[in-house]
Amino acid sequence: MPGEVPTVTADQAILKSALVRAKAAVQAGDHAGAFATLRPCITPDSDFVDQARVAKALSAVDLHVLGCRSVRIALVAASTLDHFAGVLRFWLADAGFAADIFINPFDTIAAAVLDSGSALHRWQPDIVWLFSTYRDADLEVSADTAPEAIAGAVAGAVAARQALWHSLQKGMGCLVIDNSADIPADDPFGNLAGAAPWGRRTLLRRYNAELAAAAGPGVALFDLDHVASLWGKRRWEDARYWFHSRHAFALDASGTVAHSAARLIAGARGLSKKCLVLDLDNTLWGGVIGDDGIAGIKLGSGAEGEAFVAFQRTIKSLQQRGVILAVCSKNDPEIAKSVFRDHPDSVLRLEDFAVFTANWDNKADNIRDIAGALNIGLDAIVFVDDNPLERDIVARKLPEVAVVDLPDDPAEYVAALGRCGWFEMIALSAEDRERSRFYAEHAGRTAVRSNFTDMDAYLASLEMTAIVGPADAFNLPRMSQLIGKSNQFHLTGTRYGEAELASIAARPDWFVRHVRLSDRFGDSGLIACLVLHREHATLHVDTWVMSCRVLGRGVEEFIANEIRSIALAQGCHQLAGRYVRSAKNGLVADLYERLGFAPADETTKTWILELDRAAPGWKTRVKAVSATGEMLYA
């Protein structure tokens, strides 16, 4: 009943005026202005009426103009999702996507998935979201069922989902998202439903656990049960709308579901954030270090001190799973650093930060410098500051930066950072865990470089070695991730999911390679990925992405040599590469020119290089080694 549910209703006068302004902006061709007007109108908690109105207004905005990335998502369900598509599109725009959404005809799942000629297959989605609910898990057993039969029922229900996943992956090579079962709040057996081995809640919990274990590469589990819990189980189902029109969850929960899913999709498509930029005073501890001193700041003891320790612990966990930390504080650097060095209760230590910026300059400029030092985009940064004024300046000057709306009470910081969901990912790779170390090593190389005046001598001193390998099961997730998230060093803008990449690698005349790089400072991990295609005597470079971390170290030349040797081994006479301009890949606009390719076709943006078998190849200081470390050639 309206008024009973704690969903948020916007001030209708403010909302109405924003909708009018957004409409005017669209008519004036100012799509960025329209989006900036609409974006703050709703939060994930806003009720459905507000979500629907803002989503409808957004449908007139050209998101491609804003540099949003295209993504095609098909919703496949045994429930009604027509109302949800617009809201999902809004929250995907918030995460950086211009989404096309296809709604599969109601309750035709098996036919759509299994028939390769179905409208779903023909639409060629990047992502198929099997929006299942507990109703889709066929799990009813009687109270006298034997334990083995219960296990069999759960395994059977999971196998039924897996069959759908496999069929989709085989047919389309798309990312598949499936939902955990939203365990219902009410059950005639009450407590026993979750206590007895045959109870419905027990079964669904087992089903959810096994479903999560079954979801491997190319399948992401969306934890719908968790989202339902966040929103509130008692109001999650609205029976009126289930019976009336097969809406599987309360309409007012649409924003929460769409927001969570959009963050997951951002993680899957390489648009999750990479770096957390943190203020210090009253953000990581209570008080002002410059005034209160080490002994005076609130950190460790007392309710407030404990809250800051808890917040630091959360940030430390993020760092350990691969989020880069940076400080941006108005402070004296030595005094500020002393907390992380000397305070016994500081969970965060100085070495946890890749960049430490403490000065009196404005924070927008500082954040721009931090992005530069780390070689990441502003759109990969999340900014946390207790001071609303600083947040406002950064939000205005750097609209690409995500700014966390930090509450006044430090006890609520952890929840506020968690709720924004900026660091979602579909899997955790070894590189994710080691990323912070890469950035520390990067800082070491920069320090050494300043001692060299001769670039070649510097590169030689790095003692770089590279391993080139195929799209094997171990590297596939990371390769797909790199292709998904690379923007600057990405020549053609292709995006391949894991399953799609695997199917390409299996085709004759296609070559998929990854490159790992090490030097005397450490292992940079998987830094480049290639998709090559032979057509007659020409080897085409379909995809060439490279991590910007290793730019300017002769790795491009090394990779060009790899492409060349594959071409020669295949009996090709020429290489063909394309440069498809995007908003972010200006960096490689002249790559083929630098490598000696000649412009061949303006319309297809193709560059050609005739191969000379006798020529020595490109000069590089990177040496190839085999996976066991044995030198292949100099």
Place this chain on the structure above:
Amino acid sequence: MPDREQVIQKLTGIFQDTFDDPGLELFDAMTAADIDDWDSLQHIVLVLAIERRFAVKLNPAEVGKLANVGKMIDLLQAKTAAKA
């Protein structure tokens, strides 16, 4: 019993916002056929917006069966009267 005019005034605002038409005026014989945008999705938005603005609970099926806007006004008048 609340004034019928008051109900009409509130409801007109909701219709104008839902169908994004500030000039929209209601009449008793009006049906979904009179408004281009009035599809099953906007019907739900409309019902929820009415629930919210009038602070009543409506069943979407029940509202769908109403013959026209006039009947909707009658229903809201009765529901708000029952509450008061």
